[in-house]
Amino acid sequence: MSAPDRIAAAEPVLDIDGLRVLYPRADGPPLAAVDGLSLRIEAGEIHAIVGESGAGKSTAGNAVLGILEAPGHVAAGRIRIAGAELDPRTGRAPGIVPGRDIGAVFQDPMTSLNPLFTVESQIGEAMRHHLGIGRAEARRRSLDLLRAVGIPEPERRLHFYPHQLSGGQRQRVVIAAALGCDPKLIIADEPTTALDVSVQAQILRLLRMLADTRGVGIMLVTHNMGVVAEIADRVTIMRHGRMVESGPVREVLGAPRDAYARDLIASVPPVDRKLARFATPDPGAEAARTARAELARRAAPATPSSGAGDMPLLEVEGLTVDFRTRSGFFGFGARRFRAVDGVGFTLGAGEILGLVGESGSGKSTVANAIAGHVRPSGGTIRLRGKPISGAAQAPQTRAERRAVQMVFQDPYASLNPRLRVATTLAEPILFYDLARTRVDADDDAAMLLAAVGLDAESAGRFPHAFSGGQRQRVSIARALAARPALLICDEPTSSLDVSVQAQVLNLLKDLRDGAGLAILFISHDLAVVRQMCDRVVVMKDGRVCETAGTEALFEAPTHPYTRELMRLVPRLETIHTRFPATAG
Amino acid sequence: MIAVLASRLVQGLLVMLTVTALAFLMFRFVGDPVQTMSREDATPQEKAELRASLGLDLPVPLQYARFVARVVQGDLGISYRNQRPVARLIAERLPATMELVLAATLLALAFGIPLGVLAALRPDGVVARSVQALSLIGISTPTFVTGIALILVFAVGLKLVPSFGRGEVVALGWWSTGYLTASGLKSLVLPAITLSLFQLTLIMRLVRSEMIDVLSTDYIRFARARGLPRAYVHYRLALRNALMPVITVTGLQIGQLIAFAIVTETVFQWPGMGLLFIQAVGFSDIPVMSAYLLFVGALFVALNTLVDLVYVLVDPRLRTSLA
Numbered sequence: 085m086s087a088p089d090r091i092a093a094a095e096p097v098l099d100i101d102g103l104r105v106l107y108p109r110a111d112g113p114p115l116a117a118v119d120g121l122s123l124r125i126e127a128g129e130i131h132a133i134v135g136e137s138g139a140g141k142s143t144a145g146n147a148v149l150g151i152l153e154a155p156g157h158v159a160a161g162r163i164r165i166a167g168a169e170l171d172p173r174t175g176r177a178p179g180i181v182p183g184r185d186i187g188a189v190f191q192d193p194m195t196s197l198n199p200l201f202t203v204e205s206q207i208g209e210a211m212r213h214h215l216g217i218g219r220a221e222a223r224r225r226s227l228d229l230l231r232a233v234g235i236p237e238p239e240r241r242l243h244f245y246p247h248q249l250s251g252g253q254r255q256r257v258v259i260a261a262a263l264g265c266d267p268k269l270i271i272a273d274e275p276t277t278a279l280d281v282s283v284q285a286q287i288l289r290l291l292r293m294l295a296d297t298r299g300v301g302i303m304l305v306t307h308n309m310g311v312v313a314e315i316a317d318r319v320t321i322m323r324h325g326r327m328v329e330s331g332p333v334r335e336v337l338g339a340p341r342d343a344y345a346r347d348l349i350a351s352v353p354p355v356d357r358k359l360a361r362f363a364t365p366d367p368g369a370e371a372a373r374t375a376r377a378e379l380a381r382r383a384a385p386a387t388p389s390s391g392a393g394d395m396p397l398l399e400v401e402g403l404t405v406d407f408r409t410r411s412g413f414f415g416f417g418a419r420r421f422r423a424v425d426g427v428g429f430t431l432g433a434g435e436i437l438g439l440v441g442e443s444g445s446g447k448s449t450v451a452n453a454i455a456g457h458v459r460p461s462g463g464t465i466r467l468r469g470k471p472i473s474g475a476a477q478a479p480q481t482r483a484e485r486r487a488v489q490m491v492f493q494d495p496y497a498s499l500n501p502r503l504r505v506a507t508t509l510a511e512p513i514l515f516y517d518l519a520r521t522r523v524d525a526d527d528d529a530a531m532l533l534a535a536v537g538l539d540a541e542s543a544g545r546f547p548h549a550f551s552g553g554q555r556q557r558v559s560i561a562r563a564l565a566a567r568p569a570l571l572i573c574d575e576p577t578s579s580l581d582v583s584v585q586a587q588v589l590n591l592l593k594d595l596r597d598g599a600g601l602a603i604l605f606i607s608h609d610l611a612v613v614r615q616m617c618d619r620v621v622v623m624k625d626g627r628v629c630e631t632a633g634t635e636a637l638f639e640a641p642t643h644p645y646t647r648e649l650m651r652l653v654p655r656l657e658t659i660h661t662r663f664p665a666t667a668g
Numbered sequence: 669m670i671a672v673l674a675s676r677l678v679q680g681l682l683v684m685l686t687v688t689a690l691a692f693l694m695f696r697f698v699g700d701p702v703q704t705m706s707r708e709d710a711t712p713q714e715k716a717e718l719r720a721s722l723g724l725d726l727p728v729p730l731q732y733a734r735f736v737a738r739v740v741q742g743d744l745g746i747s748y749r750n751q752r753p754v755a756r757l758i759a760e761r762l763p764a765t766m767e768l769v770l771a772a773t774l775l776a777l778a779f780g781i782p783l784g785v786l787a788a789l790r791p792d793g794v795v796a797r798s799v800q801a802l803s804l805i806g807i808s809t810p811t812f813v814t815g816i817a818l819i820l821v822f823a824v825g826l827k828l829v830p831s832f833g834r835g836e837v838v839a840l841g842w843w844s845t846g847y848l849t850a851s852g853l854k855s856l857v858l859p860a861i862t863l864s865l866f867q868l869t870l871i872m873r874l875v876r877s878e879m880i881d882v883l884s885t886d887y888i889r890f891a892r893a894r895g896l897p898r899a900y901v902h903y904r905l906a907l908r909n910a911l912m913p914v915i916t917v918t919g920l921q922i923g924q925l926i927a928f929a930i931v932t933e934t935v936f937q938w939p940g941m942g943l944l945f946i947q948a949v950g951f952s953d954i955p956v957m958s959a960y961l962l963f964v965g966a967l968f969v970a971l972n973t974l975v976d977l978v979y980v981l982v983d984p985r986l987r988t989s990l991a
Contacts, residue, residue, distance in 0.1 A: 149893050183895025190893075195886040199985060200908050210894040261894065271893075411928035 092497050096168035097269045097301035098125040103161035105143050114141035117143040117156060119325040125301040132304045132316035135365030136581035140325035141305045145271045149182050150175025166268050185260030191274035193254035197246035202244040203257050211264045229260035233290060246552055252283030273305045280442040285652040309352045310654030313337055321345045332661040351586040353611040353655050362586035375535035376598030382567060395469050396430040397602050398570055403427045404462035405449050423449045425626040436596055436603040446626040447606050448535060449570045455488050486516045489563035493575040495555035499547040506543035512566040532561040536591060553584030572604045577612060589616055610653050614638050622646050676976060680969040687965035690956035692735045745955035754959040757944060763843045764834055765940035769925040771856055772864035780868045784875025791901060815862040815935035822858060825836035829854045832937035859936040863929060867921050874917055878910040919975035927964040
């Protein structure tokens with residue numbers, strides 16, 4: 085303990101005792117978003133709050149900041165910030181001013197800065213209001229802050245608008261704005277969730293440094309166990325508003341006592357080894373197996389038996405996609421941006437191929453080109469040996485479109501909210517003439533629902549009646565309805581909770597094993613890729629860096645970029661190196 | 669920026685060519701001017717001479733080319749009704765309409781924006797509720813009803829303001845203004861209120877819904893979490909974002925008001941363009957009608973271009989992507 089006595093003896097920066105936050109509901113008893121949360125954060129400590137969506141972790145942070153959304157309110161318990169007790173009615177503690185004494189960092193740097201104001205104005209305004217300093221002084225301090233959070237060319241960046249900055253730079257600006265008045269406490273709500281791993285690593289390092297050098301106490305709300313293991317000192321696991329387990333990171337993550345905590349941690353895909361499947365309950369397993377066998381039987385005649393023996397299902401060669409970034413004057417002076425530059429790979433029948441890269445690497449564009457949503461400007465794509473789409477060719481035929489189906493990232497946005505699930509599923513079946521009547525189509529739909537582990541009653545419901553994971557199952561069923569040869573999954577689990585993610589990933593694996601489906605699996609999450617894929621293509625700036633078998637790639641990456649990516653992934657296992665075992 | 673302006677201008681030119689074609693076709697299909705202009709007992713020879721003197725015996729494309737050439741030089745023809753150049757007629761009437769529309773727009777903005785903000789900030793407050801109710805009336809009552817009701821109460825009943833006309837005007841070069849005399853301003857009150865009512869309601873509702881959207885964004889939450897004062901967050905930060913679409917709507921509405929102030933001008937006998945147009949329709953005064961069509965077309969093209977340029981000035985995202 086090298087911390088000076090002054091800090092050790094002082095009040096904790098945050099002391100929550102028995103906090104209960106209620107949301108009154110029109111129909112029924114009020115919802116307890118947070119129920120009996122108690123925790124203490126000392127100066128210089130990072131305390132992580134983890135849990136799945138609806139656990140109440142963000143609500144706890146908002147309660148401390150006094151920005152609970154009406155009609156939510158603190159119904160019981162105490163919140164003390166640096167010794168001052170928060171008045172539950174006003175959301176303020178005497179002498180504590182949010183923005184001056186508490187800093188806030190939110191999840192999405194793309195939306196947490198106002199697009200119409202400059203960086204300087206947004207960092208400086210809180211200082212000018214809380215510290216009463218002038219414009220010039222605010223500018224000087226803003227400049228210092230930008231330097232402190234490591235933004236290159238801070239003088240120039242001061243005059244930038246948010247859209248001129250990258251996601252990582254924006255999050256640094258958000259952190260700089262939060263630090264302006266030298267707060268004792270920072271509430272960071274999913275500060276790195278929307279960022280690439282390399283940027284995430286930088287932001288996490290910055291937060292750790294703030295805690296260590298400035299003695300800031302940080303409440304880190306996150307769903308990412310790897311992040312917790314990487315930088316937190318203590319962790320509280322929440323579920324349905326209640327505290328499930330709390331304690332030092334090494335104890336809680338290393339040897340969770342509570343059953344839910346154990347399940348949650350077991351659902352986290354490890355980067356350092358491949359599991360056969362996730363240990364998670366699988367709904368409707370028996371019916372699903374039968375349905376998948378039926379799917380496989382039907383898929384069989386679709387595959388031409390004539391000499392297509394060992395030909396790869398999908399061959400991509402020299403694929404290039406250009407986007408026009410500005411239209412120019414009647415086509416003159418238009419600028420082009422090469423999103424995909426000479427990408428090539430093959431995908432065999434029944435194979436799961438991973439496509440990995442950071443944002444802007446062109447991985448989704450490759451998927452869109454294969455699915456025919458984007459017209460490539462060069463290269464060839466062959467499905468079962470036949471070119472399906474080349475430069476400036478006619479749109480794909482119906483058969484070609486049917487052969488490739490997609491599952492999208494956001495299950496909330498990708499289903500039509502006005503269509504019942506049965507209609508959503510019947511649509512592609514009837515469109516591709518895979519059933520003669522709606523009745524036959526509904527039979528098929530029922531079989532598809534069984535195959536993705538949903539019960540038969542689901543057919544009559546609308547999407548809003550389903551959870552995120554269930555919706556993603558519906559999306560997968562819809563893609564399967566067209567009886568595709570290839571399923572493209574674009575970040576299929578990145579908006580889902582880990583336990584739900586585990587179920588969906590198990591499902592995709594089972595579909596491959598049971599129905600012989602080939603999958604192009606696009607993800608930025610290396611841990612998920614390791615669990616799912618047979619081979620992996622690593623992309624950066626529109627080009628392929630490395631293609632290798634999954635195990636070979638993860639055990640011995642050859643390309644420096646791949647090695648860098650591997651190194652930066654926050655891993656649960658870090659706790660063993662950060663806190664070397666002392667007692668066995 | 670210059671490229672945008674240039675491409676806008678070219679687009680505008682294309683639109684104007686189309687409008688000119690329509691205005692030209694009007695001459696050919698809305699009645700025969702020779703019939704209207706000649707005496708009832710005119711001989712066929714006299715009619716033919718008149719036709720030739722108007723250039724109506726030439727092939728159609730040539731007539732169109734000559735029409736465009738004349739329009740470009742500002743020659744919009746001679747009014748059938750009072751035998752004066754249409755361009756001069758419009759120039760005489762333009763200031764009246766422009767001043768009326770300007771006053772109406774200022775009124776609409778001055779009341780619509782604050783009321784909209786208020787309705788968004790206190791959705792359950794007395795102001796918000798009464799304003800919502802009133803706005804329904806404002807949006808659903810026809811202009812002539814409001815106009816007549818206002819005349820009845822304030823001009824006939826209370827005798828506070830005149831019920832028709834523009835009052836005394838002062839000439840500033842070719843422009844005549846009613847803003848500088850007491851009677852001119854008094855005459856402006858009722859027609860301006862009548863004309864602004866619909867626009868006011870529209871702006872208020874737009875500001876309200878935009879403001880509600882903006883207040884729920886992350887950047888406003890983030891501004892609150894930084895402990896910035898409420899007034900600062902609402903009026904300086906949020907309002908600026910909420911006003912972006914108001915620019916478009918106000919721009920287009922100004923066009924609407926100028927082009928379709930007809931009803932208000934008729935009710936108040938306001939000597940503006942609308943009245944000119946209505947009288948032209950009654951007389952099938954085709955040169956005036958086609959000139960009016962051209963004017964409205966040009967007006968909308970100009971306003972649209974202006975709105976786009978203002979957007980570029982206001983929104984930094986557009987500014988840099990075009991720079």
